[in-house]
Amino acid sequence: xxxxxxxxxxxxxxxxxxxxxxxxxxxxxxxxxxxxxxxxxxxxxxxxxxxxxxxxxxxxxxxxxxxxxxxxxxxxxxxxxxxxxxxxxxxxxxxxxxxxxxxxxxxxxxxxxxxxxxxxxxxxxxxxxxxxxxxxxxxxxxxxxxxxxxxxxxxxxxxxxxxxxxxxxxxxxxxxxxxxxxxxxxxxxxxxxxxxxxxxxxxxxxxxxxxxxxxxxxxxxxxxxxxxxxxxxxxxxxxxxxxxxxxxxxxxxxxxxxxxxxxxxxxxxxxxxxxxxxxxxxxxxxxxxxxxxxxxxxxxxxxxxxxxxxxxxxxxxxxxxx
Amino acid sequence: xxxxxxxxxxxxxxxxxxxxxxxxxxxxxxxxxxxxxxxxxxxxxxxxxxxxxxxxxxxxxxxxxxxxxxxxxxxxxxxxxxxxxxxxxxxxxxxxxxxxxxxxxxxxxxxxxxxxxxxxxxxxxxxxxxxxxxxxxxxxxxxxxxxxxxxxxxxxxxxxxxxxxxxxxxxxxxxxxxxxxxxxxxxxxxxxxxxxxxxxxxxxxxxxxxxxxxxxxxxxxxxxxxxxxxxxxxxxxxxxxxxxxxxxxxxxxxxxxxxxxxxxxxxxxxxxxxxxxxxxxxxxxxxxxxxxxxxxxxxxxxxxxxxxxxxxxxxxxxxxxx
Numbered sequence: 001x002x003x004x005x006x007x008x009x010x011x012x013x014x015x016x017x018x019x020x021x022x023x024x025x026x027x028x029x030x031x032x033x034x035x036x037x038x039x040x041x042x043x044x045x046x047x048x049x050x051x052x053x054x055x056x057x058x059x060x061x062x063x064x065x066x067x068x069x070x071x072x073x074x075x076x077x078x079x080x081x082x083x084x085x086x087x088x089x090x091x092x093x094x095x096x097x098x099x100x101x102x103x104x105x106x107x108x109x110x111x112x113x114x115x116x117x118x119x120x121x122x123x124x125x126x127x128x129x130x131x132x133x134x135x136x137x138x139x140x141x142x143x144x145x146x147x148x149x150x151x152x153x154x155x156x157x158x159x160x161x162x163x164x165x166x167x168x169x170x171x172x173x174x175x176x177x178x179x180x181x182x183x184x185x186x187x188x189x190x191x192x193x194x195x196x197x198x199x200x201x202x203x204x205x206x207x208x209x210x211x212x213x214x215x216x217x218x219x220x221x222x223x224x225x226x227x228x229x230x231x232x233x234x235x236x237x238x239x240x241x242x243x244x245x246x247x248x249x250x251x252x253x254x255x256x257x258x259x260x261x262x263x264x265x266x267x268x269x270x271x272x273x274x275x276x277x278x279x280x281x282x283x284x285x286x287x288x289x290x291x292x293x294x295x296x297x298x299x300x301x302x303x304x305x306x307x308x309x310x311x312x313x314x315x316x317x318x319x320x321x322x
Numbered sequence: 323x324x325x326x327x328x329x330x331x332x333x334x335x336x337x338x339x340x341x342x343x344x345x346x347x348x349x350x351x352x353x354x355x356x357x358x359x360x361x362x363x364x365x366x367x368x369x370x371x372x373x374x375x376x377x378x379x380x381x382x383x384x385x386x387x388x389x390x391x392x393x394x395x396x397x398x399x400x401x402x403x404x405x406x407x408x409x410x411x412x413x414x415x416x417x418x419x420x421x422x423x424x425x426x427x428x429x430x431x432x433x434x435x436x437x438x439x440x441x442x443x444x445x446x447x448x449x450x451x452x453x454x455x456x457x458x459x460x461x462x463x464x465x466x467x468x469x470x471x472x473x474x475x476x477x478x479x480x481x482x483x484x485x486x487x488x489x490x491x492x493x494x495x496x497x498x499x500x501x502x503x504x505x506x507x508x509x510x511x512x513x514x515x516x517x518x519x520x521x522x523x524x525x526x527x528x529x530x531x532x533x534x535x536x537x538x539x540x541x542x543x544x545x546x547x548x549x550x551x552x553x554x555x556x557x558x559x560x561x562x563x564x565x566x567x568x569x570x571x572x573x574x575x576x577x578x579x580x581x582x583x584x585x586x587x588x589x590x591x592x593x594x595x596x597x598x599x600x601x602x603x604x605x606x607x608x609x610x611x612x613x614x615x616x617x618x619x620x621x622x623x624x625x626x627x628x629x630x631x632x633x634x635x636x637x638x639x640x641x642x643x644x
Contacts, residue, residue, distance in 0.1 A: 183495045209530075
């Protein structure tokens with residue numbers, strides 16, 4: 001990625017502005033909200049008029065974090081000097097807010113997702129960085145803007161959620177050094193671990209147990225598949241949303257290379273796919289009109305969950321035979 | 323803890339020795355074996371005659387690590403210049419090897435478990451450090467001994483396993499800075515994550531599902547208990563050892579403060595206990611003649627698993643009412 005501005009230059013642009021409107025990506029996660037709110041707090045502390053513009057509610061699992069300054073009011077700042085999107089760099093990642101973003105006298109972008117074309121008037125995109133929160137940390141640090149305990153917690157949470165707790169291959173030496181600095185700035189590691197990982201609802205726990213119990217291991221142990229119906233979820237008082245992490249547990253089974261999990265979504269079936277090391281689930285998802293990455297992909301299938309699971313199992317078995 | 327030697331002084335003692343025998347603790351885990359083998363590799367690389375003395379086999383879940391130099395042969399080095407225990411500082415943590423340890427002309431100890439009395443002729447015990455592997459890293463770094471990729475992997479694995487993947491409250495800024503240096507020395511984060519976390523046997527997965535499905539949430543959602551019988555485990559081809567991580571999953575349920583899991587052990591019942599934030603499970607374990615820490619404890623109970631679970635549930639309910 002060739003950037004047209006350094007973080008320091010973007011810092012200078014923000015310092016010159018009176019008002020800044022911040023845009024995290026649609027379906028905001030820990031890193032989107034952590035980096036956006038971290039930036040909001042730093043800019044507010046140096047006297048800027050600032051807000052974070054959302055198009056949805058913040059998901060419940062990260063709602064324990066000290067978020068502030070967010071709104072769905074597109075007119076919160078009528079004529080912002082700067083609009084800045086963080087943790088995203090494409091109009092389709094801010095679908096209902098593109099017009100508001102374009103209103104910025106200067107439009108800026110800080111992201112860590114691959115986008116060779118850049119976005120906005122000034123952009124800094126580093127796909128070698130594990131989390132946008134790392135980039136916001138570096139920005140605040142370079143500009144010597146104040147960083148209070150809440151800001152440290154927000155950026156740390158962004159890093160932890162985007163690296164799977166320092167487990168994914170995107171975790172670098174720099175990720176750990178920034179985490180060290182954030183701990184020194186006041187992060188309580190145990191508090192965040194309890195809130196993020198020791199907070200699984202009874203319904204999620206029971207749904208996961210049910211789905212793992214009926215998993216089908218096939219293709220000499222290299223494939224794993226499971227599914228759930230609305231009726232089964234109803235029985236334990238759970239909803240399809242309570243099955244978010246199950247796919248990782250299927251992949252985590254020893255010997256399994258490709259895992260799939262299917263659940264009802266409206267009158268269709270939503271399938272999630274994971275590969276452990278060499279498998280390519282993007283190809284499989286594409287067959288059903290879906291997409292994603294080699295190691296994590298998804299698609300939507302017509303028909304019943306049972307039928308869809310059968311087709312999916314056959315395709316995975318084929319893929320593992322090659 | 324007042325130490326009678328610095329890590330540097332212990333380094334000098336090791337440099338003067340011709341032969342060194344290393345003692346990790348009984349029931350060796352990732353940190354015991356990681357720190358012991360890391361030290362072994364560093365000392366071997368500077369020309370020392372060296373070995374790691376064990377009294378058991380290395381557990382399967384860490385067997386993917388590049389261990390070397392270990393033996394159960396107590397006469398592997400007849401008259402060692404130095405014997406050194408790592409990740410332990412008490413004779414009862416090397417129960418069948420105390421005599422071999424005492425044979426050292428100089429006896430040394432490097433540990434991070436609390437032991438106000440020290441152990442051996444020279445000891446460095448720092449209970450503020452998350453893992454013994456951190457101390458061995460610092461020792462190698464201070465002495466400028468060589469550290470190859472395998473050594474980095476061993477020490478990183480020791481740190482990861484003893485901090486629950488940088489999640490426990492023992493994780494410090496220094497833990498992260500050492501992890502950063504180890505990644506730069508060649509650790510592949512993804513490889514270790516896959517080996518440690520994406521390697522759960524089919525039997526473990528099914529046992530966990532079964533035990534979570536029958537969990538009993540009580541005391542206004544603050545207590546969680548489950549148990550398993552030998553017959554139930556038999557049905558899915560699992561053994562009591564396949565239930566090691568279930569207790570953490572019970573604690574992780576939202577709202578649960580104290581969790582208990584019981585399973586058969588010989589003709590008795592083994593109970594594991596966890597508290598999430600303010601609970602004290604050590605007290606409960608002590609009632610049954612067991613022990614541990616406030617947040618993690620265990621005990622052995624006479625009678626059937628069902629009966630033991632009933633007594634345990636009552637005691638937890640009492641404890642949560644206070």
